[in-house]
Amino acid sequence: MTAVSGAIRFVLNGEAISLTDVPPDLTLLDWLRLERRLRGSKEGCAEGDCGACTVLVGRLMDDEIIYDSVTACIRFVGSLHGTHVVTIEHLRGENGNLHPVQQAMVDHHGSQCGFCTPGFVMSLYGLWMRNPEPSQSAIEKALQGNLCRCTGYAPIIRAAQAMSSYGLPQGDPLLAERIALKAQIKAIHDGSRVEIGEGENRIIVPASLDDFAAVYESNPEATIVAGSTDVGLWVTKFMRRIGPVIFIGHLQELKRIAENASEIRFYAGVSYSEAMPTLTAAFPAMAELWDRIAGEQVRNMGTIGGNIANGSPIGDTPPPFIALGAKLHLRRGEHRREIKLEDYFLAYGKQDRQPGEFVESVTIPLLPAGERFAVYKISKRREEDISALCGAFRVFINDAGVVGMARIAFGGMAATPKRAKAVEAALVGQPWTLESVEAAMAAFAADYQPISDMRASADYRLLSAQNLLKRFFLETTGQGQRLRREVA
Amino acid sequence: MDPKPQTAIALSSLHVGTRHDSGPKHVTGTAEYIDDLVEPAGTMHAYLGLSTNPHAEIAGMDFSATLAAPGVIGVLTAADVPGDNDVSSNHSHDEPLFPVDKVHFWGQPLFAVIAETRELARRAAHLAKIDYRPLPFVTHVRAAQAAGGTLVTPPLKLERGDMAAGMAGAPRRVKGSMEIGGQDHFYLEGQIAIAVPGEDEDVTVYSSTQHPTEVQVMVAQVLGIRQHAVTVNVRRMGGGFGGKETQSNLFAAVAALAAKKWNRACKLRPDRDDDMTATGKRHDFVVDYDVGYDESGKIHAVDAVYGARAGFSSDLSGPVTDRALFHADNAYWYPAVRVRSEPLYTNTVSNTAFRGFGGPQGMLAAERWIEDIAYSLGKDPLEIRKANFYGTDSNNITPYHQEVTDNIIHRVVDELEASADYQARRAAIVKYNAGSPILKKGIALTPVKFGISFTATWYNQAGALVHVYKDGSIHLSHGGTEMGQGLYIKVAQVLADAFGVGLDTVKIMATSTGKVPNTSATAASSGTDLNGMAAFDAARQIKERMTAHAAKLHNVAEADVRWVPGGVECGDKFVGFAELAASAYLNRVQLSAAGFYQTPKIHWDRATGRGRPFYYYAYGASVSEVTIDTLTGEYTVDRVDILHDVGHSLNPAIDTGQIEGGFVQGLGWLTTEELVWDDKGQLRTKAPSTYKIPLASDVPPIFNVRLAEWSVNTEPTIGRSKAVGEPPFMLAMSVMEALSMAVASVADYAIAPRLNTPITPERVLMGVQRLAREHKQA
Secondary structure, eight states: OOOEEOOEEEEETTEEEEESOOOTTOBHHHIIIIISOOOSSOOSOSSSSSOTTEEEEEEEETTEEEEEEEEGGGOBGGGGTTEEEEOGGGOOOGGGOOOHHHHHHHHTTOOSSOSSHHHHHHHHHHHHHHOSSOOHHHHHHHTTTOOOSSSOSHHHHHHHHHHHHHOOGGGOTTHHHHHHHHHHHHHHOSSOEEEEOOGGGOEEEOSSHHHHHHHHHHOTTSEEESSOTTHHHHHHTTOOOOOSEEEOTTOGGGGOEEEOSSEEEEETTOBHHHHHHHHHHHOGGGHHHHHTSSOHHHHHHOBHHHHHHTOOTTOSSHHHHHHTTOEEEEEETTEEEEEEHHHHEEETTEESOOTTOEEEEEEEEOOOTTEEEEEEEEOSSSSSOOOSEEEEEEEEEOTTSBEEEEEEEEESSSSSOEEOHHHHHHHTTSBSSHHHHHHHHTTHHHHOOOOOOSSOOHHHHHHHHHHHHHHHHHHHTTOOOOOOOOOO | OOOOOOOOOOSOSTTSOOOOTTHHHHHHTOSOOGGGSOOOTTOEEEEEEEOSSSSEEEEEEEOHHHHHSTTEEEEEOGGGOSSOOOOOTTSOSOOOSSOSSEEOSTTOEEEEEEESSHHHHHHHHTTOEEEEEEOOOOOSHHHHHHTTOOBSSOOOEEEESOHHHHHHHOSEEEEEEEEEOOBOOOOSSOOOEEEEEOSTTOEEEEEOOSOHHHHHHHHHHHHTOOGGGEEEEESOOSOOTTTTTSTHHHHHHHHHHHHHHHTSOEEEOOOHHHHHHHSOOBOOEEEEEEEEEOTTOOEEEEEEEEEEEEESSOTTHHHHHHHHHHTTTTTBOOSEEEEEEEEEEOSSOOOOOOTTTTHHHHHHHHHHHHHHHHHHHTOOHHHHHHHHBOOSSSSOBOTTSOBOOSOOHHHHHHHHHHHTTHHHHHHHHHHHHHHOSSEEEEEEEEEEEEEESOSSGGGSEEEEEEEEOTTSOEEEEESOOOSSSSHHHHHHHHHHHHHTOOGGGEEEOOEETTTSOSOOOSOTTOHHHHHHHHHHHHHHHHHHHHHHHHHHHHTOOGGGEEEETTEEEETTEEEEHHHHHHHHHHTTOOOEEEEEEEOOSOEEETTTTEEEOOSEEEEEEEEEEEEEETTTOOEEEEEEEEEEOOBSOSOHHHHHHHHHHHHHHHHHHHTTOOOOBOTTSOBOOOSTTTSOOOOGGGSOSEEEEEEOTTOOOSSOOGGGBOOOSSGGGGGGHHHHHHHHHHHHGGGTTOSOOOOOBSOOHHHHHHHHHHHHHHHHHO
């Protein structure tokens, strides 16, 4: 029997916190600002898009505390068990002076109105810890989730480029306290399940994956929260009651990545950031897409399992995974089953998931030799934007130059992520030539009747989907030209 | 007790790139915004209930569930307004605090719930049941015109020259229309106010506003009390951009209404989605034009109508559409011109001030017909631009009959053309495009000429209040507000320079209607021009008294008292500033002064369309280079070079920040920031998830920004500087023109692409398709 404890325990800056009465929908930002009266972190949007509330959350990983930037506005307090939360109030330099990151920002005129600034400072601090002398592209990537409306970013980028001249991570005044902190955090991870509250207010932080499976089987009405990048908005924007909640973001077993010669298995709790190295090593074509999914904070929080499980028609992981022939592993209690990923999406808002059942992992077959694969995302703003459409293409061209196999899948074109079976059929058996490709482009209209909305018109979606097939053809035949942002 | 010795006095604190005074507080999270202030005990929270219908009669409002919800203290509607149920900034009584019988747009505030916490108020607001009887509605300019073109405020016509002769004498004509999208301010700190009740009728309001006096007036009006009972304080805003010039009124008035009704402090802060739904934005325009020109590209006559989505009330739509007409010329001389505005009633939120204030839309249309002319003649648009620039001694009368006397656009453009290597790059791009099937590049140089002054002439005044204390420390208040633009530090620099003391001697105080009365909005780029001069005037008065005192004390003539860094020299004796202040006090010399300034020379007669509305012009130019993807319409902005005129800069660091920031904000307006209303009349782009302002990765990788260091204001402004808030915004027009060129390349530059804005990837792709098709047909 799993031991049960009755408190969410973590460290806030330098202080040990133990909470026995926390509503499941209490956000970290509200808790910081309203209860702790730490008001350096700001609310700009309450949906994880502007970054004004950015804080760092440290978690134990292979005996080290790893710090991720996260948006406190959509992170729930119940998910913080066993972590170290670092807010702008904790940042300081030696002798109470400004921290090197802060001083660089001041000296380079990196703030104007200042409202977004604490969030920028925290994102830059997270970057500086890992990479004190970042390239411009690394800076841009770290700041993808931070909006500034005043400066035009130029002085912030200059400040980031100068950070290392103000100090290096080994001299970080906050480094010393981490050694003691590690023991404190470790002690929290005592193998017990946390349960607090009752009914709609119940929070369950399972002790292990098996514990989660058991708890969810017996509480199928509960909301599962991993990264909260989707569920967070149910609360902050739609004021939905989400309790009881099972928080699973901390489960190490769900963060496993298993690779063998033929496939990669991502467990559901692997975040976009955590998946990046393995995924892009196996599928270089996925690198650009991955960089363009959300901002850094959301990539640190959001999980592959969550992106699939909630069945959004505009999630960016299903199209490439479907094109690659991914299998989804579902689990209910001790019962497991495996389905094709594409079969999971039944209709808008409806997935093949039974009460008490959850997405445990997804397996992605590696690309067989000779096959070609690409994925393209189109959005109004190039980065940190939800896809207008996202298309993945995979073909095998045989020695005769004929299409032996084609798998094409799109998001943003239908009520679910969906294969373009008519296009596939139009291609298979045809020579891989511009003529066949142009002929097959017409078949998109049979596969998809996209909608017009604030992201794009139906006409644009259809036209650009067709053109992406052309792009794929051109790239596989060495005639490709792709837009690139040229920065150092 | 010795005063703290003064240290490190710069020879001059003016014209130096001093850091923002709040920089260290910004980076440590200790700069206080209104939501960060310690709330008085018992503070209540208000939340607005918004209309879910774009145009309807209100058949009934049922608050039974709202009032029964936990923590609810009460509900406020129009019936609770003791004074005037109106927050219209121009006193036209067309904008009720809460509507009585009709709603005019989706998102219009109908009532407020007051509760113990913000969350409880918000939840309860959604429990109200509103019964609507729907009415027909229009959301777009064209639909409004088709429905009869009801105007929210009288239109303006500017006319000069002989239109009939001009058109008749022009060998070539081009007619067209251009749709120009609006823009949400997306200030990072949303609207917010806290009202704290006081004794008698008093109420103190902390408001995130660019216009404390107007908030004061509105609160007094709604409460039915006199203005002296209302004090409005603003330490700083988390961004404004025009969005807090009038839009703060309602939030402050609701908070004050609740505070007085229940005699408890009340805070009102909407969620981002509600803020974007319920507050005004930059006006969308449709400009219909008819332009006569000749083979050399010279314009003979311009006849244009500027239809604007004003929304349901007038707000600032009159002055905004006026300013669009004032900038219908950008930097170009039109021999004959007739431009007319149509501020149209639509069932959308009432549009308002936004950096540039209609000017950008006016200028964008001018660049559109320049482009039409260039493509029809097969010439580089830059050639057409130069052919039509205002002259310096002739061809220099604007459509509103003001003579342009300070024209430097030729020098600005020539220098930038050379420094950005425009001609060689353009040639290289044309060559690149010929050999590049999928990716196409474009480059463009566009000018900016922007008129400085409020066109409401009485707004061109400012006050300051300066105290010198006995220890020589100085206390600075003025009527301007700080929204990040660096006004506070610039005025402090002016004051420190005037007294010859270090900046650390000057304490910058929060703006308060109790310190400086009857202030103008911090808007129209005028903050430093007006308040800097007012502070300078206050310093002058105090210095005169201190000079007289020093002369008397040391028995020298006043003329022999010289102000030097750190104090005064009386003959050969140096007296430190603090010492002088202390002795002045002991000798009963007044060490406080109210300074005042009114901009000279300006006048404007709207009825005749004649006058000198602008004290001077600010100039600038930019070159942008872009690459588009003709398969998807996606693009990158690869390089931008800017040369901009701020006169003799008071603070080059702050001014450069305004230019970089203004350009990027303009870039967003013209590219990714798209406002979409659905067929139900609801705004669908109302949060950063759907409304896309530029990111760090949208800033051009090569971004060269220079000040025209040789420029000096020909008018005696403070330090001979020029205003900088708005003009750089329009520098982004070169991005639009560069995208146009890239699109035009698919039709061999023979067809004007006529892209509407914002130029999203979708608009680029659709433009590429259209031009390729037309080119094939031709």
